[in-house]
Amino acid sequence: MSARQHPPLKSITTTLDGPHAAPQPVDTTVVGEPKGVAEGVPIAVRPDPHRDDGRRPVAWLHITAPPSWSVTPSARSWCTCGYERHAIGRAAVLQLIAAHGEHRTSCPLLNPASEGRAAA
Known part of the structure; x- marks a missing residue:
């Protein structure tokens, strides 16, 4: 490639006529311990911190009491x-x-023992 010449001015520099390739990074091998999975992913399986304890809402009470x-x-x-x-x-x-x-004290879903007593 040839360089194009400009008149000798203070702020103009010489430029190439065509495109040029950008510098490429050098591939280097990293020495260290090989990873089993992606970094940050735990290899060992941990127990679920949000285990279900079997409790479910059964009875609800909704009160609407405006301040006025x-x-x-x-x-x-x-x-x-x-x-x-x-x-x-x-x-x-x-x-x-x-x-x-x-009702909460006599509900058969909340107190299964009270259902047996009622039948006896």
Whole structure:
């Protein structure tokens, strides 16, 4: 390749006429311990830190009580056994909260021993 000549000016340098190849990196072998898998991946299998203990939600109580006294509160209580109740108004919501607590002590899904006693 030949270099193209420019008039002798202070800021212009000579350039090549065609493209040139970029310098390539040199392949070197790394000396060390061979890796079994990608770096950062554990080789040994660890136990699952989030094991399932078998507990599941069974009974729920949802209360909507706005901060304003002019708005009527409401509540809903339900269970996977089929128990479901709704209440609207302060007095009815308080009664539903008490009924929800009573259901939790007598629910056959939460207390399997109480089902056997009822049959006996």
